[in-house]
Amino acid sequence: MSDKTLSIEYARELDRKDPLKQYREEFYIKPGTIYFDGNSLGLLSKRSEKSLLDMLESWKEFGIDGWLKGDHPWYYFSEKLGEKSAPLVGANPEEVIITGSTTVNLHQILSTFFKPEGKRTKILADELNFPSDIYAIKSQLRIQRLSPEEHLIQVKSRDGQTLLEEDIITSMTDEVAIAVLPSVLYRSGQILDMEKLTKAAHERGILIAFDLCHSIGSIPHALSDWDVDFAFWCTYKHLNGGPGAVGGLYVNKKHFKNADPGLAGWFSSKKEKQFDMEHDLTRASDAGSLQIGTPHLLSAAPLLGSLSMFEEAGMNQIREKSLKLTEYFMTLIDAELKKFNFTVANPRNEQQRGGHIFLEHEEAARICKALKANGVIPDYRSPNGIRLAPVALYNTFEEVWQVVQLLKKIMEEEEYKKFENKRDVVA
Numbered sequence: 001m002s003d004k005t006l007s008i009e010y011a012r013e014l015d016r017k018d019p020l021k022q023y024r025e026e027f028y029i030k031p032g033t034i035y036f037d038g039n040s041l042g043l044l045s046k047r048s049e050k051s052l053l054d055m056l057e058s059w060k061e062f063g064i065d066g067w068l069k070g071d072h073p074w075y076y077f078s079e080k081l082g083e084k085s086a087p088l089v090g091a092n093p094e095e096v097i098i099t100g101s102t103t104v105n106l107h108q109i110l111s112t113f114f115k116p117e118g119k120r121t122k123i124l125a126d127e128l129n130f131p132s133d134i135y136a137i138k139s140q141l142r143i144q145r146l147s148p149e150e151h152l153i154q155v156k157s158r159d160g161q162t163l164l165e166e167d168i169i170t171s172m173t174d175e176v177a178i179a180v181l182p183s184v185l186y187r188s189g190q191i192l193d194m195e196k197l198t199k200a201a202h203e204r205g206i207l208i209a210f211d212l213c214h215s216i217g218s219i220p221h222a223l224s225d226w227d228v229d230f231a232f233w234c235t236y237k238h239l240n241g242g243p244g245a246v247g248g249l250y251v252n253k254k255h256f257k258n259a260d261p262g263l264a265g266w267f268s269s270k271k272e273k274q275f276d277m278e279h280d281l282t283r284a285s286d287a288g289s290l291q292i293g294t295p296h297l298l299s300a301a302p303l304l305g306s307l308s309m310f311e312e313a314g315m316n317q318i319r320e321k322s323l324k325l326t327e328y329f330m331t332l333i334d335a336e337l338k339k340f341n342f343t344v345a346n347p348r349n350e351q352q353r354g355g356h357i358f359l360e361h362e363e364a365a366r367i368c369k370a371l372k373a374n375g376v377i378p379d380y381r382s383p384n385g386i387r388l389a390p391v392a393l394y395n396t397f398e399e400v401w402q403v404v405q406l407l408k409k410i411m412e413e414e415e416y417k418k419f420e421n422k423r424d425v426v427a
């Protein structure tokens with residue numbers, strides 16, 4: 001590595017050449033901080049602020065008539081956001097609905113499409129997934145009076161950080177009814193090959209659902225082309241929809257005929273029928289049937305502004321910059337932090353590398369606290385992980401450079417020893 005590429009001037013040069021650089025101006029970034037936690041909670045943009053204020057304005061102006069009046073009638077808002085989210089997952093507009101949350105949408109998918117029958121009574125997941133998904137799967141099994149000990153298969157990781165597609169496929173036995181897997185693992189950032197896994201599942205008569213929490217807004221998807229059955233995600237991470245923003249749900253159109261909601265409510269209705277107030281549900285004929293009750297409009301509104309940025313910038317350009325940021329990050333880590341016992345635990349190759357860097361260190365908890373004391377917002381993952389997400393729409397190459405320099409200073413000067421090696425309540 002030449003000295004030139006390790007210099008701050010080189011980082012600034014990369015920023016000057018960045019085709020997405022103007023988007024940073026659209027976000028609220030606290031002066032004096034480097035925000036590398038956009039994969040846990042994305043930042044507020046001016047466009048999201050505006051679309052939220054527009055929503056409040058329509059309430060102010062129209063009262064109950066806001067359901068049908070104004071630029072964005074509330075009655076059709078979830079469908080409209082679904083349509084605008086469809087390109088991000090590579091789906092048809094009617095296959096996507098913005099509703100619920102990650103966990104609720106997984107419950108809805110399982111309660112609608114998990115039909116244990118004969119020998120096929122099991123759900124396939126993995127041992128590295130986010131706990132909420134596993135809790136949801138176990139509770140859905142219990143509702144069906146199936147014991148999770150017997151009916152939940154969790155594919156093991158060989159290295160504790162990543163999964164091998166071969167191991168997942170080997171677990172796809174004729175006892176599995178549905179597989180629920182992450183697109184990008186939340187710790188190591190590994191991308192699973194969704195196309196390959198879907199093909200293998202279908203060859204074995206298994207349905208497949210993906211949790212896109214860590215991939216939506218970070219990498220492109222082609223769910224329709226890959227023939228994925230179901231997907232669900234949150235919108236507050238890379239999509240910058242705000243804390244508690246409404247989630248997303250995708251249903252392949254071939255399943256519309258079986259989409260009688262397991263968890264039904266009046267918003268599962270066909271729009272024209274809903275206000276007939278009948279006690280027999282006439283459900284929507286598309287992904288909309290998986291809605292339950294009144295949409296959380298104030299928590300959905302910021303997404304409208306945010307999605308317009310993704311539409312403009314395009315996922316391919318976003319992914320291209322993201323890969324450059326993480327590549328540059330790893331180059332600097334390798335060159336500058338060699339003697340401090342960090343392990344880069346995310347996959348290094350582009351095909352499997354998601355949107356964040358995952359560093360392991362036995363002092364991770366207090367290194368994160370020292371980073372925070374220096375104005376850097378990382379994400380600590382118990383017991384020894386530091387997630388650092390340079391986000392394409394608002395982070396810079398210079399920030400990556402600065403974070404590596406800070407890590408070097410924290411280690412060289414043993415600054416981390418001033419803190420306790422213990423996590424906070426929210427970490």
Ligand SMILES: *Cc1c(COP(=O)(O)O)cnc(C)c1O
Binds near residue numbers: 101102
């Ligand atoms: C963030 C995340 C969740 C969070 O679920 P919510 O219902 O949105 O709180 C679930 N699963 C994964 C994989 C996540 O990354």
